[in-house]
Amino acid sequence: MNQHLRSQSIPFIDVGAQRRRLGNSIEDAIARVLAHCQFINGPEVTQLEADLAKFCGARHVVTCASGTDALLMVLMAKGVGRGDAVICPTFTFCATAEVVALTGATPVLVDVDAATFNMDVESLRRGVATARRRGLKPRAVIPVDLFGQSADQDAIGVIAQAEGLFVLDDAAQAFGASYKGRRLGTFGLATATSFFPAKPLGCFGDGGAIFTDDAELAAILRSIRVHGQGSDKYDNVRFGLTARLDTVQAAILIEKLKIFDDEIAARNKVAARYARGLGNIVTVPHVVAGCTSTWAQYTIRLPEGVDRDAFAAALKAQGVPTAIYYPRSIHQQAAYRHFPVADGGLPVSERLSADVIALPMHAYLDEATQDRVIAAVRDAIST
Numbered sequence: 001m002n003q004h005l006r007s008q009s010i011p012f013i014d015v016g017a018q019r020r021r022l023g024n025s026i027e028d029a030i031a032r033v034l035a036h037c038q039f040i041n042g043p044e045v046t047q048l049e050a051d052l053a054k055f056c057g058a059r060h061v062v063t064c065a066s067g068t069d070a071l072l073m074v075l076m077a078k079g080v081g082r083g084d085a086v087i088c089p090t091f092t093f094c095a096t097a098e099v100v101a102l103t104g105a106t107p108v109l110v111d112v113d114a115a116t117f118n119m120d121v122e123s124l125r126r127g128v129a130t131a132r133r134r135g136l137k138p139r140a141v142i143p144v145d146l147f148g149q150s151a152d153q154d155a156i157g158v159i160a161q162a163e164g165l166f167v168l169d170d171a172a173q174a175f176g177a178s179y180k181g182r183r184l185g186t187f188g189l190a191t192a193t194s195f196f197p198a199k200p201l202g203c204f205g206d207g208g209a210i211f212t213d214d215a216e217l218a219a220i221l222r223s224i225r226v227h228g229q230g231s232d233k234y235d236n237v238r239f240g241l242t243a244r245l246d247t248v249q250a251a252i253l254i255e256k257l258k259i260f261d262d263e264i265a266a267r268n269k270v271a272a273r274y275a276r277g278l279g280n281i282v283t284v285p286h287v288v289a290g291c292t293s294t295w296a297q298y299t300i301r302l303p304e305g306v307d308r309d310a311f312a313a314a315l316k317a318q319g320v321p322t323a324i325y326y327p328r329s330i331h332q333q334a335a336y337r338h339f340p341v342a343d344g345g346l347p348v349s350e351r352l353s354a355d356v357i358a359l360p361m362h363a364y365l366d367e368a369t370q371d372r373v374i375a376a377v378r379d380a381i382s383t
């Protein structure tokens with residue numbers, strides 16, 4: 001590609017546009033932290049936890065160092081370990097199952113629904129049976145709210161209750177989305193999210209949070225966050241982690257949370273325009289009635305017979321970047337191959353891994369630029 005065309009490349013996520021919109025508010029927030037020097041557990045951390053609780057309606061919010069730590073800390077707090085099974089969807093980022101393996105428990109991988117990409121509840125049922133047949137004790141289920149849309153919280157909740165499982169919702173991609181009028185962060189025993197820069201609400205480094213209505217669990221999580229601390233610093237009552245959110249990141253998130261609702265609305269406009277421009281040539285994402293999405297990714301499925309590599313190359317030649325989430329499901333990766341999968345296999349996840357591709361999506365994608373993406377997709381499909 002010549003230099004002229006390369007300079008017209010569209011960013012996959014435009015972090016710069018958001019920085020411009022936020023103006024000096026981020027610099028000012030960071031400057032306040034530099035002035036008070038409470039880099040760990042500063043007042044901004046407490047403030048952010050209160051702001052996040054108000055935003056989503058959860059009673060308790062415990063911020064932490066990453067989305068992965070958020071998931072791991074809940075499993076640690078509940079004493080999940082060897083001999084236990086935790087049911088996870090296989091079509092997700094590895095961290096969902098990784099945290100289960102780190103505790104010594106066994107992730108049991110189940111399939112997803114072809115339309116929503118989220119956990120298939122019949123496969124969940126089969127996964128619980130698979131775990132029992134192998135002599136494992138099913139303890140928990142981790143639904144993932146993939147690409148920004150909530151999993152089927154009601155149906156999963158019913159199975160979890162019947163089987164005696166607790167629900168740990170992995171909302172790393174979907175904080176800000178709602179299910180039947182309630183925001184994520186208020187379902188199951190606890191919800192984990194991530195503030196990795198590329199997530200819909202991201203900081204300028206790693207960060208995460210846990211949401212729960214259970215006061216006792218929140219207290220244990222606060223202890224685990226600081227090496228299992230008890231009533232004082234040198235009284236350690238359990239094993240924990242160094243898993244705090246830096247004060248600087250909290251200060252940044254306080255500012256970003258103020259414009260987050262606006263950004264979610266902008267992302268939804270972009271998604272609606274994609275659906276109108278592309279709905280008749282590719283399979284566009286399906287948002288379930290009663291759900292909203294934060295559009296962490298705008299993932300389409302290519303029609304049968306379209307070569308995905310050639311499609312991506314054709315878009316790249318037009319300056320349009322794409323990404324594949326996920327080219328392999330968890331059960332297809334070396335570290336996870338030996339873990340049990342639900343009876344009936346994982347055929348939907350395997351098909352999705354072969355035909356999904358994500359298009360540029362962010363709150364600052366203007367109509368002219370988006371039209372270029374739409375034209376490039378239509379061109380690549382019809383040639």
Ligand SMILES: *Cc1c(COP(=O)(O)O)cnc(C)c1O
Pocket residue numbers: 066067068069092093095096144170172173193194195196206207208
């Ligand atoms: C990003 C992500 C995580 C992990 O979050 P980190 O902050 O990167 O540790 C976990 N689960 C899912 C589904 C994710 O997308």
